[in-house]
Amino acid sequence: MTDTAMKDAWYPVGLCSDLSADGRKTRLMGEPITVKTGPVGAPEVLNADNEPLPVIIRFGHVWTSLGAPQTDLFTIPEADQPSRKLVDVGVVRVKCSPLRAVENFLDIAHFPFVHTDILGAEPHTEVEDYKVEIRDEEDEVWATKVKFFQPQAAKSAEGGITTEYMYRVPAPTCSVLYKTCPPRPGEWDVICLFVQPLTEDLCDVWPWMALYDEDNTMTELIHFQQMIFLQDRSILENQIPTRLPLDPGMEMPTRADMTSVAYRRWLKRHNYTYGAQLVAK
Amino acid sequence: MTHTLSLPWTPVALSSDVPPGTVIPAKLSSGPIAVWRTQSGHLSANGDRCPHRGMRLSHGFVRGETLSCIYHGWRFADDGSCTHIPAHPNLTPPSAIKCNPRQAKESGGVIWVADELPDEEPVFFEGYKPLRSLVVAADETSVREATQATDVDSGLAVNHAGTDIRLLVSDLDGEQVFVILLLAENTSPEACVSASRWAEVMRQKAERICNHGETT
Incomplete structure (x- = not known):
């Protein structure tokens, strides 16, 4: 797979204003993920195996990555x-x-x-x-x-x-x-x-x-x-x-x-x- | 492979489907095409893709004697050459920019297109006029079975309630065929309506045969 480089990037996966405890099921680069409010109230993104993915909250959106991001998400x-x-x-x-x-x-x-x-x-x-x-x-x-x-x-x-x-x-x-x-x-x-x-x-x-x-x-x-x-x-x-x-x-x-x-x-x-x-x- | 499918010219639309100043999408076995008619009535066809950013040219618009892409307004002449790039109005577009022109011809109210200019003329059914076209989600074998039509020079012939119907059948994408119905020029309006309805029934039947292997 030649797309490893893109796996390590950050992607928007939902609006912070639209989170729920039930979560929103969506996909990222073909992988099923769930975006939800976690047990302590913080946004959470889970992969298909229910494992947490990295999360950043910025620009009103929830951001995540399937890989290991080497850099912070950009700022404006x-x-x-x-x-x-x-x-x-x-x-x-x-x-x-x-x-x-x-x-x-x-x-x-x-x-x-x-x-x-x-x-x-x-x-x-x-x-x-x-x-x-x-x-x-x-x-x-x-x-x-x-x-x-x-x-x-x-x-x-x-x-x-x-x-x-x-x-x-x-x-x-x-x-x-x-x-x-x-x-x-x-x-x-x-x-x-x-x-x-x-x-x-x-x-x-x-x-x-x-x-x-x-x-x-x-x-x-x-x-x-x-x-x-x-x-x-x-x-x-x-x-x-x-x-x-x-x-x-x-x-x-x-x-x-x-x-x-x-x-x-x-x-x-x-x-x-x-x-x-x-x-x- | 039947002879309708192997004709050098492919029937893609009725002439009346493309009035002056319009463009429509159609298909050849070599891929999608845009068929368009200039304001003055000249018919053209080319690959359905703008060489700039790949936009379908059949979504574009005809002005005067040129076809414009809807994305950035690049203008093309009937020979496929680009004549104007709006982002650079003073630039003469390089001759390398082309939108894959095809050969287009009209015969008996039917538009025929070919990749390269064939040696022979498109089929002409003397004394017949086109009634309508339809897309059938079935193969040609199923259409033949549904219509019980017989072969007649480059088409199919069938008689429905005393009306003599000719069919032109061409393959769209392996899963659908494009059918044009032709009737004798003196067919009454009532018989035209009846033939059109027969075509709808034929379509459903052909699609059932194709999907379920149902036989007549």
Whole structure:
């Protein structure tokens, strides 16, 4: 099995706000697990043999790992700033590779066609050059200086604006997006996509947000994010092949796809291949 | 293998299923395809996969004379070449970007597709018009058994309540077949309805035969 590297990573497996003593039965990389409130009230994750797995509580979610994580789960310092609204969006099941779900989140060129008149609109389709790097010290993929014209960038945005973005991949199935915050120039809204790989072709996606927004209710914010992600799902369930091709030749990137190219390269370098298609495996 | 399945052209839809400015999914034995018609009426077919990120092109949209992928709006001409990449509007797409064009032709109200251009023309049933298509979750042997049809040049023939019916049968994925019903051009509306209902009954029968080995 070549996926040991990914076994040692942390994955979201449930919302802290949704725990019960009976527990929620789910899967992680094919293995059945149970996420529950333990005897002393602390969250617990058990494998099929009823043995406890490592647990971290962060960003409103319960995180676990099937292996022996060598590092702590990443942090998002901005999310700790006071007066942000922390939004547990919930879960969306998608019949796709967990890696495809993350790659789509890193993509802006699809906004005018998939999130038409919300995150993008023709004729504003051009993706200007931006900066992409694999930061060796943090071992993360970063894209900065990403700019895009958006008709309605966020629930709190009125009218079209050019939005600036930064994307970050701190774990193989997680991505953090920092985005211009309409009510607070100078601050970034934080929007995350945490993906739980159920199998190589099936995942539970847990979007999570830390926003400056005083105008919208929690329900409105959740509905906005769910609408956006359900539009993405119609794409994700119709890509061929289902798994993310890591070898060049199968798919043809352009300059607008620099983040995706770096993400694929980073996955391959680490042997993060659960949900990937390799020519020679 | 019967002769319907081994035809150089595969019947994939009725012409009326693909009006100008639309795209539909279909299948060849070589894989899924997108069949589309330009605004001006020109029919095209290509592999159902955008070379950029693998999205199914049958989910896309037709504008003018090109097919666009729904994911990033990449535009393709009928020869499979990419003519526009919206993320880079000033870039001339490299000629290496292609979306696997197939050969598409219409004959007698039926759309026929082939991987490579065959030497011969698609089958034409003189004096017949297509009525409808249907997908049957059974193999061709079961369809033959259910219909008790006889072979007639490149198709099957059956007579239902005095109506002469021709069937075109093609394999979809080994588990389903695609069937097109053709009737004589002067068939009355009542007889058309009756033939359509007969087709539904035939489908159920063929699926029962295929699933349970039931015989007639």
